[in-house]
Amino acid sequence: xxxxxxxxxxxxxxxxxxxxxxxxxxxxxxxxxxxxxxxxxxxxxxxxxxxxxxxxxxxxxxxxxxxxxxxxxxxxxxxxxxxxxxxxxxxxxxxxxxxxxxxxxxxxxxxxxxxxxxxxxxxxxxxxxxxxxxxxxxxxxxxxxxxxxxxxxxxxxxxxxxxxxxxxxxxxxxxxxxxxxxxxxxxxxxxxxxxxxxxxxxxxxxxxxxxxxxxxxxxxxxxxxxxxxxxxxxxxxxxxxxxxxxxxxxxxxxxxxxxxxxxxxxxxxxxxxxxxxxxxxxxxxxxxxxxxxxxxxxxxxxxxxxxxxxxxxxxxxxxxxxxxxxxxxxxxxxxxxxxxxxxxxxxxxxxxxxxxxxxxxxxxxxxxxxxxxxxxxxxxxxxxxxxxx
Amino acid sequence: xxxxxxxxxxxxxxxxxxxxxxxxxxxxxxxxxxxxxxxxxxxxxxxxxxxxxxxxxxxxxxxxxxxxxxxxxxxxxxxxxxxxxxxxxxxxxxxxxxxxxxxxxxxxxxxxxxxxxxxxxxxxxxxxxxxxxxxxxxxxxxxxxxxxxxxxxxxxxxxxxxxxxxxxxxxxxxxxxxxxxxxxxxxxxxxxxxxxxxxxxxxxxxxxxxxxxxxxxxxxxxxxxxxxxxxxxxxxxxxxxxxxxxxxxxxxxxxxxxxxxxxxxxxxxxxxxxxxxxxxxxxxxxxxxxxxxxxxxxxxxxxxxxxxxxxxxxxxxxxxxxxxxxxxx
Ligand SMILES: Cc1cc2nc3c(=O)[nH]c(=O)nc-3n(C[C@H](O)[C@H](O)[C@H](O)COP(=O)(O)OP(=O)(O)OC[C@H]3O[C@@H](n4cnc5c(N)ncnc54)[C@H](O)[C@@H]3O)c2cc1C
Numbered sequence: 001x002x003x004x005x006x007x008x009x010x011x012x013x014x015x016x017x018x019x020x021x022x023x024x025x026x027x028x029x030x031x032x033x034x035x036x037x038x039x040x041x042x043x044x045x046x047x048x049x050x051x052x053x054x055x056x057x058x059x060x061x062x063x064x065x066x067x068x069x070x071x072x073x074x075x076x077x078x079x080x081x082x083x084x085x086x087x088x089x090x091x092x093x094x095x096x097x098x099x100x101x102x103x104x105x106x107x108x109x110x111x112x113x114x115x116x117x118x119x120x121x122x123x124x125x126x127x128x129x130x131x132x133x134x135x136x137x138x139x140x141x142x143x144x145x146x147x148x149x150x151x152x153x154x155x156x157x158x159x160x161x162x163x164x165x166x167x168x169x170x171x172x173x174x175x176x177x178x179x180x181x182x183x184x185x186x187x188x189x190x191x192x193x194x195x196x197x198x199x200x201x202x203x204x205x206x207x208x209x210x211x212x213x214x215x216x217x218x219x220x221x222x223x224x225x226x227x228x229x230x231x232x233x234x235x236x237x238x239x240x241x242x243x244x245x246x247x248x249x250x251x252x253x254x255x256x257x258x259x260x261x262x263x264x265x266x267x268x269x270x271x272x273x274x275x276x277x278x279x280x281x282x283x284x285x286x287x288x289x290x291x292x293x294x295x296x297x298x299x300x301x302x303x304x305x306x307x308x309x310x311x312x313x314x315x316x317x318x319x320x321x322x323x324x325x326x327x328x329x330x331x332x333x334x335x336x337x338x339x340x341x342x343x344x345x346x347x348x349x350x351x352x353x354x355x356x357x358x359x360x361x362x363x364x365x366x367x368x369x370x371x372x373x374x375x376x377x378x379x380x381x382x383x384x385x386x387x388x389x
Numbered sequence: 390x391x392x393x394x395x396x397x398x399x400x401x402x403x404x405x406x407x408x409x410x411x412x413x414x415x416x417x418x419x420x421x422x423x424x425x426x427x428x429x430x431x432x433x434x435x436x437x438x439x440x441x442x443x444x445x446x447x448x449x450x451x452x453x454x455x456x457x458x459x460x461x462x463x464x465x466x467x468x469x470x471x472x473x474x475x476x477x478x479x480x481x482x483x484x485x486x487x488x489x490x491x492x493x494x495x496x497x498x499x500x501x502x503x504x505x506x507x508x509x510x511x512x513x514x515x516x517x518x519x520x521x522x523x524x525x526x527x528x529x530x531x532x533x534x535x536x537x538x539x540x541x542x543x544x545x546x547x548x549x550x551x552x553x554x555x556x557x558x559x560x561x562x563x564x565x566x567x568x569x570x571x572x573x574x575x576x577x578x579x580x581x582x583x584x585x586x587x588x589x590x591x592x593x594x595x596x597x598x599x600x601x602x603x604x605x606x607x608x609x610x611x612x613x614x615x616x617x618x619x620x621x622x623x624x625x626x627x628x629x630x631x632x633x634x635x636x637x638x639x640x641x642x643x644x645x646x647x648x649x650x651x652x653x654x655x656x657x658x659x660x661x662x663x664x665x666x667x668x669x670x671x672x673x674x675x676x677x678x679x680x681x682x683x684x685x686x687x688x689x690x691x692x693x694x695x696x697x698x699x700x701x702x703x704x705x706x707x708x709x710x711x712x713x714x715x716x717x718x
Contacts, residue, residue, distance in 0.1 A: 001458060003392055003645055070390060263716060275709065282712035286639070286660045293638030296392040304393065314634055317627075371620075377630060378623035382603045387618040 003296065005074070012067070013074045016053070020082040023047060031355065032088045033210035038122075038164040041088035045119025055093060055117045062109065063117035069247075069299045077253035081260075091160060092116040092123035094248050096169050099187070099240040103228040112189070124162035124192065126170030126214055127237070129155060134372050136171070137182035137234065141216060143172035145230070149222040150174070152190060155215055160366075162212035163201040167191050171233045178231075185233035189225040196220075206358040241368070247299075247312075249367060250319040252292035258326045259288035261350065265333055280329045287322045294318075310380035313373040320363030320370060327357035392641070394462065402462050405439060409470035415690040421473035422553035426526040429474050430508065436472070437505020445480035445582070447487045450499035455484065457582070457647040461589040461640055468593025468669075468701075471694050473554040475523040477586045477705065478511040482531050485511065485579035489538060491567045498529060512541075512560050516580055517707060520548065520557040532560050533579070536572040539563035552700040554693065577655065581647055583705040584658040588640050588665035591701040592633065595669035598676040598694050599629050606679055616679070625675045632668035639664045659706060659714035666702035666711075673698035 005013070029044065030037035048054035049063060057072040058064025067075065087093065097116065100109050115121040132139040141154025152172055162168060168190055175184025192199055196219040202211040228236035266281045294315070298308055330353045331338035340347040342354045364370040378384045394402070412435070417428040436442065444460045446452020454460070460480060467476055483502045486495045501507035507528045512521035514534055524530045524544035532539040542562030550557050603626060606617030616622050643657035651657075673695045677684040684691065702708065 001392060001394055001398070001641065001645065003390055003642060005390055009390075266716065267718070278716060279709065279712045282663070282715045285715055286664055286712075287635070289642075289660060290635040290639050290664060293392065293642050294635055296390065297638050297641075300391050300393040303391070314631055318631055318635055371624070374624040374627040375620065377627035378617075382599075382623075382626055382630060384603060384607060384617040384623050384626065385615045387620055387623065 009071060009074060012071050016075050016078045020078055020084055024082050024084045029085045031208060032086050033208035035164060038088060041085055042119045044085045045089050049118040062113040069302060073251055076251035080253040080257035089119055089122050091125045095125055096123050099227055102239060103236045121167055122165045124159045124165035124168040126156040126159050126168040128158045130157050134369055139171060141172050143174040143186045143188055149220055152216045152219040152221060157213045159212050159214055161210045162199060162214060163210055165192055171237055174230055182234040184231050186230045187227040187233035187236045188221055190219060190221045194219050247295055252295045255288040255322055256292050259285045262326055262330050265330060270333055284326045284329050291318060291322060310376050313376040316367055317370050317373045323360040323363050327353060327360045331357055398462050402466055405463060405466035414470045414472060415693060418471055418473045418554045418693045433508060434505045442505055443503040445483035446499045446503040450495055452503040457644040460586055461644040464586040464589035465593035468590030469597045471697055475510040475527055477583050478522050479509045480586055481579045481583035482509040482511040484582040485575050488575035488578055489567050490571050494566055513580055519559055521560050523556050524558045524560060525556055530560050532563055533576045537568045538566045538572055540566050550700060552696045555700055581654055581658045584662045585643050585647060587701055587705045588661040591665040591669035592636055592640055594694055594698055595633050595672035598672040601691055602676045602679050622679055629672045629675050632671055636664035636668045656715055659711035662706050663708050663711045669698045670702045
């Protein structure tokens with residue numbers, strides 16, 4: 001057992017660090033949840049892509065570097081330590097790309113992946129519907145087969161950044177007569193500017209407009225935009241949903257960087273006699289380190305040929321609760337300044353805590369709520385009997 | 390990087406688990422609590438034969454170590470089976486004597502610790518507790534204070550612990566063994582070993598509490614269904630698994646840091662101690678709650694595990710003390 005990085009890994013780290021320090025914008029980009037910020041972040045994706053840093057773990061033919069999982073973790077650590085901008089293309093990279101690698105055709109990969117890597121096409125996820133949140137299999141939007149393709153109808157909602165994105169991927173009911181709710185679903189990609197698509201932005205808790213509701217009225221999609229077999233959408237979606245909860249959505253770098261900032265804030269600002277706050281800071285620091293080490297153990301298991309399944313639910317609950325703890329503690333430390341929005345004139349210069357806090361509050365809801373994840377942990381990892389749903 | 394136990398380490402854990410599983414540890418614990426050290430000493434010898442104590446003793450003193458990673462593996466199993474006795478204190482004393490630079494005490498005690506002939510206790514009032522564990526059953530009791538190491542002549546009256554298998558007393562009538570600046574460094578290392586092995590023990594204890602409770606929840610029925618199908622029960626157990634799963638890598642990395650004398654070792658041992666101690670304690674609270682009144686009875690062997698969790702959480706560095714260390718510059 002060891003935690004030592006190889007020479008090649010250290011070289012990779014040094015290379016990433018040098019590139020980031022030369023290229024990360026010196027001033028914070030506007031929030032990627034706004035139209036202006038979205039455009040600025042798209043430019044940042046292009047900058048990353050130009051030097052092959054946008055999708056380091058992908059094969060070179062699609063714009064990556066063929067980096068190992070561990071190198072990817074290293075890159076992410078450096079990325080967050082450098083305080084580089086958030087990734088506006090994350091839905092595509094974290095959710096659609098793994099699906100294409102596993103279930104897509106070579107033609108689909110060649111067509112979809114390079115413009116995703118370059119930021120030219122930014123993807124939104126269209127899974128949820130007004131009546132289908134946790135119980136996703138109840139979705140009602142339909143895909144009807146027609147000459148050379150499919151016609152999509154229905155309504156999708158809570159689609160992150162769909163207000164500004166170019167295309168979306170989602171699940172549609174293609175066989176309404178199927179005997180079980182999760183049968184007869186089809187996994188489809190579609191353009192957000194196609195005839196028949198209406199995008200209605202929804203303000204988020206923090207007032208930013210980047211959520212959207214999608215209304216689909218007889219939207220035509222060609223056959224080549226179906227991923228996997230028609231009717232097999234549930235299986236396709238579930239085999240990659242783990243990556244949304246697990247490592248690839250939330251690499252540890254983000255939390256170790258935040259924990260370091262929090263510890264610094266505590267040393268600079270806190271009253272050392274406030275032991276209650278000290279304990280919370282320590283717990284957040286310990287939690288971030290635990291998450292990092294847990295990731296190293298997972299990567300080691302994967303490298304040893306094991307597969308990670310329901311364990312991704314452990315990750316999901318842990319990182320989402322850690323994220324809230326980190327941010328709540330920072331706001332408490334800032335006292336009266338904790339209330340200020342990041343763009344308020346008096347906002348703390350080290351900034352970002354306010355927006356980070358609001359975003360962290362969503363963690364226990366998206367990517368499968370933590371209640372659902374705890375059910376999965378109890379039933380699949382502990383073997384407890386299935387309960388009523 | 391390969392941050393996983395290797396095949397040998399896993400086999401070692403399995404061997405210890407198997408041996409302890411067939412050793413009637415609940416009976417041994419109850420005897421120990423009643424003041425009969427016989428079965429406990431028999432078990433101690435078998436652990437020594439399996440190599441457990443030798444892991445803390447340098448090779449030049451007939452040991453195998455020091456091997457912190459293997460020690461943490463062994464102590465997880467000792468915790469899983471709630472083995473009684475001054476286990477942590479014995480390996481911490483070995484760590485201390487191995488680094489004191491005092492040949493006489495090292496040559497006298499280290500080989501005997503490695504073979505299991507000596508059961509040793511250690512008291513470090515500077516870390517917060519004035520008590521030595523199981524001094525009444527120990528062959529030697531060492532006390533470290535500031536830059537002095539003492540050997541106690543005896544022990545004061547037994548103070549009952551909330552864990553009946555932990556027997557606490559104040560060391561009395563000390564003779565000075567070593568004095569001087571080497572003591573502080575050796576003591577720091579020994580207390581890190583104590584924190585690490587206590588953390589590992591807590592981790593094993595927590596795993597056993599979880600396993601028993603999951604099994605019980607699957608079998609006990611109320612309202613015509615297994616109580617384990619109730620979401621409120623499931624989610625509490627899921628939280629215990631989460632806490633244990635994320636404490637484990639902290640224990641492993643603390644052991645690695647100690648093995649390489651890394652400057653971060655102190656902080657990492659403290660972090661492991663907080664996480665594992667709190668996880669085991671949460672496991673004990675959940676075990677008690679899910680077992681209902683049955684969990685509140687002394688007859689149930691699980692009570693031996695439940696009552697140990699709180700003591701391990703506070704031994705060798707309270708959570709508050711450890712959290713301070715984690716944030717120390
Ligand atoms: C910031 C953010 C971004 C999102 N982005 C996207 C996106 O890009 N694309 C997309 O498709 N969706 C997205 N979502 C939607 C998200 O996937 C859903 O919110 C989620 O699946 C939960 O569904 P719901 O909101 O309808 O809540 P519901 O399912 O109605 O749940 C409400 C509450 O009831 C609880 N509950 C429900 N069922 C159970 C049960 N069986 N046991 C115990 N408790 C239960 C839930 O845990 C929750 O606390 C996003 C959500 C957020 C907050």
